[in-house]
Amino acid sequence: EGGEEGDAELHDVLELETRMWVAIRAHAALLHKLQGLPRSEPLPAGLARLEPGGAYQASLHAEWPALRRCHRLSFAIAPLLADVSLDEALMRAESVEGRLRIGLGVIATRNARLAAELSVRSAIGGKSFDDDDEGGMPSA
Numbered sequence: 001e002g003g004e005e006g007d008a009e010l011h012d013v014l015e016l017e018t019r020m021w022v023a024i025r026a027h028a029a030l031l032h033k034l035q036g037l038p039r040s041e042p043l044p045a046g047l048a049r050l051e052p053g054g055a056y057q058a059s060l061h062a063e064w065p066a067l068r069r070c071h072r073l074s075f076a077i078a079p080l081l082a083d084v085s086l087d088e089a090l091m092r093a094e095s096v097e098g099r100l101r102i103g104l105g106v107i108a109t110r111n112a113r114l115a116a117e118l119s120v121r122s123a124i125g126g127k128s129f130d131d132d133d134e135g136g137m138p139s140a
Helices: 002-034 055-060 066-081 084-092 096-123
Strands: none
Touching (some): 066 096
């Protein structure tokens, strides 16, 4: 019975890991679009090696158990987002699943903001809110 419970827990963690990678890739793509770069740059090597099936992960850490990989990913999200308060929240979380849920919530919120900014920039012809002196309001 304990084995089935552990398998279900691992399944939940792996599902969160998959969702986290979708969010990380979306985050990178949004940042590159906002910066006006033609295509996404590779993720930092330390993060890329944690991606299941990725080139780094396959060559450097093929022996890592899935839960260990998820454990490392659960802490790697704060530096990616350069968010000290997230780092503190992750340190207080009691499980890999908890850290992944917290990180996923933060990156999803950040991605929504980035997507909104990209949409607004597109609507106003590429002008950034930081490009003016009108208190954050785009000028005509």
